[in-house]
Amino acid sequence: MAQTTHPPGTGGHAASGGEGSSRRDFLYLATGAVGVVGVASVAWPFIDSLNPAADTLALASIDVDLAPVAEGQAITVTWRGKPVFVRHRTAEEIESAKKVNLGDLRDPVADDARVKKPEWLIVIGICTHLGCVPLGQKVTDPRGDYGGWFCPCHGSHYDTAGRIRKGPAPANLVLPTYAFTGDTKIRLG
Amino acid sequence: MRALKTAILSAALALGIAGAAQAAEGVHIPKQDWPHSGIFGTIDKASAQRGFQIYKEVCSACHSMRLVPIRTLAGIGYNEEELKAIAASYEVQAGPNDQGEMFMRPGLASDRFPSPFPNDQAARVANNGALPPDLSLMAKARVGGEDYVYAFLTGFEEAPADVHLMPGMNYNKVFPGHQVGMPNILQPDGVTFADGTKATVEQQAHDVATFLTFAAEPHLDARKQMGVKVVLFLIVLAGLMYAVKRKLWSTLH
Amino acid sequence: MAQAQASKFKNPVVNWIDSRLPIFTMLDHEYNHYPMPRNVNYLWAFGAIAGIMLVIMIATGLFLAMQYSSHTSLAFDSVERIMRDVNYGWLMRYVHANGASMFFIAVYIHMFRGLYYGSYKAPREILWILGVIIFLVMMGTAFMGYVLPWGQMSFWGATVITNLFSAFPIVGDPIVTLLWGGFSVDNPTLNRFFALHFLLPFVLLGLVILHTAALHVCGSNNPLGIDAKGPQDTVPFNPYVTIKDGFAVVIFLIIYAIFVFFMPNYMGHPDNYIPANPLVTPAHIVPEWYFLPFYAMLRAIPDKLGGVLAMFGSIALLAFLPWLDRSKVRSCKFRPVYRQFFWILAIDALVLGYAGAMPAEGAWLIIARIGTFYYFFHFLVLLPVLGKLERPRPLPTSIAESVLKGGGGIAAGAHAKPMEKA
Numbered sequence: 001m002a003q004t005t006h007p008p009g010t011g012g013h014a015a016s017g018g019e020g021s022s023r024r025d026f027l028y029l030a031t032g033a034v035g036v037v038g039v040a041s042v043a044w045p046f047i048d049s050l051n052p053a054a055d056t057l058a059l060a061s062i063d064v065d066l067a068p069v070a071e072g073q074a075i076t077v078t079w080r081g082k083p084v085f086v087r088h089r090t091a092e093e094i095e096s097a098k099k100v101n102l103g104d105l106r107d108p109v110a111d112d113a114r115v116k117k118p119e120w121l122i123v124i125g126i127c128t129h130l131g132c133v134p135l136g137q138k139v140t141d142p143r144g145d146y147g148g149w150f151c152p153c154h155g156s157h158y159d160t161a162g163r164i165r166k167g168p169a170p171a172n173l174v175l176p177t178y179a180f181t182g183d184t185k186i187r188l189g
Numbered sequence: 190m191r192a193l194k195t196a197i198l199s200a201a202l203a204l205g206i207a208g209a210a211q212a213a214e215g216v217h218i219p220k221q222d223w224p225h226s227g228i229f230g231t232i233d234k235a236s237a238q239r240g241f242q243i244y245k246e247v248c249s250a251c252h253s254m255r256l257v258p259i260r261t262l263a264g265i266g267y268n269e270e271e272l273k274a275i276a277a278s279y280e281v282q283a284g285p286n287d288q289g290e291m292f293m294r295p296g297l298a299s300d301r302f303p304s305p306f307p308n309d310q311a312a313r314v315a316n317n318g319a320l321p322p323d324l325s326l327m328a329k330a331r332v333g334g335e336d337y338v339y340a341f342l343t344g345f346e347e348a349p350a351d352v353h354l355m356p357g358m359n360y361n362k363v364f365p366g367h368q369v370g371m372p373n374i375l376q377p378d379g380v381t382f383a384d385g386t387k388a389t390v391e392q393q394a395h396d397v398a399t400f401l402t403f404a405a406e407p408h409l410d411a412r413k414q415m416g417v418k419v420v421l422f423l424i425v426l427a428g429l430m431y432a433v434k435r436k437l438w439s440t441l442h
Numbered sequence: 443m444a445q446a447q448a449s450k451f452k453n454p455v456v457n458w459i460d461s462r463l464p465i466f467t468m469l470d471h472e473y474n475h476y477p478m479p480r481n482v483n484y485l486w487a488f489g490a491i492a493g494i495m496l497v498i499m500i501a502t503g504l505f506l507a508m509q510y511s512s513h514t515s516l517a518f519d520s521v522e523r524i525m526r527d528v529n530y531g532w533l534m535r536y537v538h539a540n541g542a543s544m545f546f547i548a549v550y551i552h553m554f555r556g557l558y559y560g561s562y563k564a565p566r567e568i569l570w571i572l573g574v575i576i577f578l579v580m581m582g583t584a585f586m587g588y589v590l591p592w593g594q595m596s597f598w599g600a601t602v603i604t605n606l607f608s609a610f611p612i613v614g615d616p617i618v619t620l621l622w623g624g625f626s627v628d629n630p631t632l633n634r635f636f637a638l639h640f641l642l643p644f645v646l647l648g649l650v651i652l653h654t655a656a657l658h659v660c661g662s663n664n665p666l667g668i669d670a671k672g673p674q675d676t677v678p679f680n681p682y683v684t685i686k687d688g689f690a691v692v693i694f695l696i697i698y699a700i701f702v703f704f705m706p707n708y709m710g711h712p713d714n715y716i717p718a719n720p721l722v723t724p725a726h727i728v729p730e731w732y733f734l735p736f737y738a739m740l741r742a743i744p745d746k747l748g749g750v751l752a753m754f755g756s757i758a759l760l761a762f763l764p765w766l767d768r769s770k771v772r773s774c775k776f777r778p779v780y781r782q783f784f785w786i787l788a789i790d791a792l793v794l795g796y797a798g799a800m801p802a803e804g805a806w807l808i809i810a811r812i813g814t815f816y817y818f819f820h821f822l823v824l825l826p827v828l829g830k831l832e833r834p835r836p837l838p839t840s841i842a843e844s845v846l847k848g849g850g851g852i853a854a855g856a857h858a859k860p861m862e863k864a
Contacts, residue, residue, distance in 0.1 A: 012691050027429070031426075031430055033433075034422075034429055045534065046505055048529040048530055049509070049530050053509075054528075054529075058258065058298065112818065174253060207707065256519065257526075261526065327716045330712050332712050341684060382808060407526055408525075408526075412536075412703055413703060414698075416702070417703075420703070423696045424696065427692040428686060428691050431689050431850060433685050434685045434686050441480065
């Protein structure tokens with residue numbers, strides 16, 4: 001844009017002197033400033049157009065009915081383009097998750113802090129190492145050494161609370177924001 | 190400066206041509222003064238809500254609005270709870286489920302308005318061969334825009350004696366060719382407005398036109414508000430630049 | 443000579459770069475010190491305005507392309523998604539759609555300015571021809587861009603314009619099939635138009651750089667049409683012309699903004715908000731306003747091939763202008779007879795534009811024929827003949843004298859010498 005000017009008077013300020021020159025400099029500065037504000041505010045719509053659009057945001061929260069998921073089963077739902085693992089844990093799975101000594105964990109979090117209802121474990125199914133989807137949702141899948149999930153890419157093992165136990169991943173499986181809207185109904189997001 | 194005037198004049202003439210391109214077709218549609226016309230005009234939300242009620246109760250029996258998500262109605266003053274209730278009053282096809290079958294579920298605000306017919310052919314069969322057009326962009330897709338919508342809805346009358354109506358057709362004074370498959374659908378008190386507005390045919394046509402204007406251009410209000418700011422800003426900038434230009438060039442002689 | 447070139451810049455970073463790649467010296471030379479005739483008027487700002495428009499179109503176009511789908515089943519809906527759901531998508535699209543019209547307004551004024559002041563004459567022939575090529579590429583880009591929303595006018599405009607090539611004997615039909623990539627305008631056509639619509643603006647950018655380079659060889663023309671003879675006749679481009687052009691750009695942006703924000707669909711056509719339907723043609727097919735004069739010429743000739751040749755010929759003709767005009771005097775200011783015909787040509791172009799928007803029948807068809815005849819008569823007969831017959835008014839001896847004494851230099855008879863006839 002052509003707003004930036006190089007007035008001939010800037011260098012020889014003292015020489016030309018007087019009030020007229022300072023008033024002129026103020027005018028140049030004001031014009032330049034307004035021009036810069038204009039160019040800067042033009043940039044925002046361009047940048048913001050790259051953010052999620054209204055239709056994407058409208059799907060940011062979804063409702064899931066858990067009633068059909070029997071104990072020991074798991075389902076995968078897509079939320080914001082990512083897989084969310086919902087596992088209906090058995091009593092043994094809950095027990096094994098609870099009795100772990102927190103000191104042994106790489107990312108120590110108690111089982112209570114990872115669930116809202118003990119029988120429902122809900123985690124984002126993306127390995128915290130490099131973004132693969134771990135195995136363990138189907139009964140035929142390998143579930144790793146700790147009965148949770150096993151990431152085939154680089155061999156991370158997660159336990160029945162979705163916590164990292166072995167392998168290169170640095171952190172536990174991430175918890176999505178969700179709330180129970182009924183006994184067996186949740187809203188993700 | 191004379192050259193500048195010439196430039197502006199030629200630009201104006203060129204724009205006249207663009208106007209001429211539009212004036213070249215169709216019958217005369219009377220222009221109306223809408224609350225959303227003009228630089229500061231905004232959509233009359235109460236009117237648009239009444240228009241939506243008419244769309245829902247009357248128009249949507251035949252006309253789809255497939256490009257408009259239900260959540261868009263937030264722009265005419267419905268809150269989140271109301272939007273959910275409106276959405277839930279529609280049945281939306283979803284699926285396939287675990288059995289591989291499609292099923293119906295209550296609508297969500299993120300859904301688009303479901304269409305009354307599964308495809309154009311079904312729509313034609315149900316409407317005596319005529320295809321009811323989609324209304325998503327109706328207020329922008331006809332010469333005259335919302336004025337046309339109003340004129341069309343209030344334009345049904347008895348066919349003049351010299352006009353031979355085809356079977357199943359109706360006479361409308363503004364429709365191109367005057368013969369239209371759609372019957373005169375708006376009746377006095379055909380709907381009951383919650384806000385007590387008397388539902389004359391003119392009132393209903395006005396409200397439908399307002400609603401369709403909103404549906405075609407949900408960002409109309411935001412656009413005009415931004416426009417006022419942008420133009421004011423540019424005028425200030427132009428004034429400053431002109432002052433700088435005068436100062437600079439005055440040192441030349 | 444394995445030694446860095448000397449550079450005059452004080453900033454060490456700038457100096458380091460410039461002594462290895464003298465871009466700063468070049469910019470300084472071409473945009474800071476470039477001598478501009480001191481008497482140029484605001485019509486000379488339209489080159490800068492057109493340049494700004496190209497930048498605006500490329501910027502908005504890039505961000506629109508990130509949201510657009512070039513498939514026939516998705517194109518229309520993806521444009522509506524931009525309008526409804528994408529943040530500021532409506533703004534991008536309206537700026538881009540109206541920008542095409544504003545770009546053409548700027549370019550048309552720029553061209554008529556060149557015609558009036560004889561900017562195409564020696565030594566600026568290549569500059570002018572590059573301009574004609576830019577105009578052609580612009581028309582192609584605009585046409586293909588209009589197809590992308592895949593509305594009714596998009597589809598039928600594409601059908602009609604691509605069918606123009608079928609007028610050519612023998613090769614016509616194979617060419618049309620090749621353009622379509624099928625047997626009608628369809629998905630392959632839309633896809634390739636999107637690819638080309640994305641590419642051509644960068645071709646335009648390259649052409650504009652060449653156009654500017656050619657301009658800077660011989661310098662800008664001016665309202666007097668005489669050459670600048672020294673520093674007393676010119677001002678440095680920056681800050682004098684920068685601020686003047688900048689002011690004109692902002693005024694132009696105000697008009698542009700009024701369209702974008704308050705009447706964004708005024709220059710469009712309602713039918714393009716109806717999705718493309720290959721089975722139903724709209725009652726009136728009208729191209730965008732900037733094509734209307736050429737469209738009128740196409741329809742004015744009762745023969746298919748003849749109409750197509752007239753339309754393409756009317757643009758190709760412009761490239762030969764430097765040799766068709768035999769007068770040695772550049773500016774219309776000193777050509778009393780030709781000046782009248784210039785204005786007739788300007789009115790002719792507007793009348794042709796109006797006729798192009800009207801149904802091609804009755805009086806409008808006759809008017810279009812007269813207009814087409816005059817257009818070719820003007821360039822092919824009037825210009826060569828007038829150059830021989832017209833006696834131009836005396837030219838001032840220098841720009842500075844004319845500016846400082848005022849009155850366009852005509853009064854200064856003692857210094858002015860009548861232009862020799864060619």
